[in-house]
Amino acid sequence: LGLTPQELHLVLPRDVAPGEWITLEMQWTSVLPEVFARTGYHDRFHMVAQWFPKIAVLEGDGTWGHFPFHGNTEFYADFGTYDVTLDVPRGWTVGACGERQGSVEHTPSGDRMRFVTRTVHDFAFAAWDAFRELRGIAGDVEVTLLFPPGEEGQAQRALANLRQTIPFFADRFGPYPYPNLTVVFPPEGAEGAGGMEYPSLITTEGAWWMPERLRFVEYVTAHEYGHQYFYGLFASNENAFPMLDEGL
Numbered sequence: 001l002g003l004t005p006q007e008l009h010l011v012l013p014r015d016v017a018p019g020e021w022i023t024l025e026m027q028w029t030s031v032l033p034e035v036f037a038r039t040g041y042h043d044r045f046h047m048v049a050q051w052f053p054k055i056a057v058l059e060g061d062g063t064w065g066h067f068p069f070h071g072n073t074e075f076y077a078d079f080g081t082y083d084v085t086l087d088v089p090r091g092w093t094v095g096a097c098g099e100r101q102g103s104v105e106h107t108p109s110g111d112r113m114r115f116v117t118r119t120v121h122d123f124a125f126a127a128w129d130a131f132r133e134l135r136g137i138a139g140d141v142e143v144t145l146l147f148p149p150g151e152e153g154q155a156q157r158a159l160a161n162l163r164q165t166i167p168f169f170a171d172r173f174g175p176y177p178y179p180n181l182t183v184v185f186p187p188e189g190a191e192g193a194g195g196m197e198y199p200s201l202i203t204t205e206g207a208w209w210m211p212e213r214l215r216f217v218e219y220v221t222a223h224e225y226g227h228q229y230f231y232g233l234f235a236s237n238e239n240a241f242p243m244l245d246e247g248l
């Protein structure tokens with residue numbers, strides 16, 4: 001094992017043959033910063049992203065595609081299946097990538113819930129005890145919007161926007177591949193977590209006092225949804241070729 005601030009290298013005793021499987025078990029502690037550059041906490045609000053050791057992408061030429069996480073970079077990872085069990089304080093609302101499996105389990109220490117998502121690049125979740133919730137259908141996609149108290153008008157605008165955006169993308173680029181979409185509005189003070197994409201989960205932004213004619217909520221929501229395709233399905237290296245995700 002060789003450990004640097006950004007990388008951990010593991011040399012196997014032999015090559016993994018095509019079609020073979022290996023299992024790696026790892027324990028780690030992730031310490032969230034105060035919200036900055038997409039991830040972190042503000043008071044009791046938590047946006048938990050870029051929080052686990054991520055396997056580098058093996059490129060076609062045999063090299064590994066990897067780079068450190070910092071404020072101005074984008075992300076790149078291979079497709080995978082995530083089966084994640086979360087323990088959170090009692091009564092907290094969680095929005096996560098994928099679909100929740102079964103009901104919330106009440107434990108002596110809080111609430112436990114399990115999320116599963118397949119063939120995706122990443123897994124992230126938001127948790128807060130003050131979230132308000134709005135549910136709706138956009139196209140044939142179940143949409144859940146999680147927002148701070150007093151922001152229902154913004155959530156309604158985002159839902160109306162997605163009812164146009166989701167069919168628009170489906171007509172041009174193919175159907176959205178997941179059954180659900182979660183949209184998170186970070187609260188005041190956590191704006192750094194806004195405007196980011198994860199598989200089947202996006203964060204948007206726009207304060208209640210912004211003039212509606214600016215269409216800021218609509219712009220950010222449609223933009224982040226677009227990343228479900230670019231880079232989400234397109235699978236491009238955002239760090240090396242930002243035009244292929246932000247540009248498209």
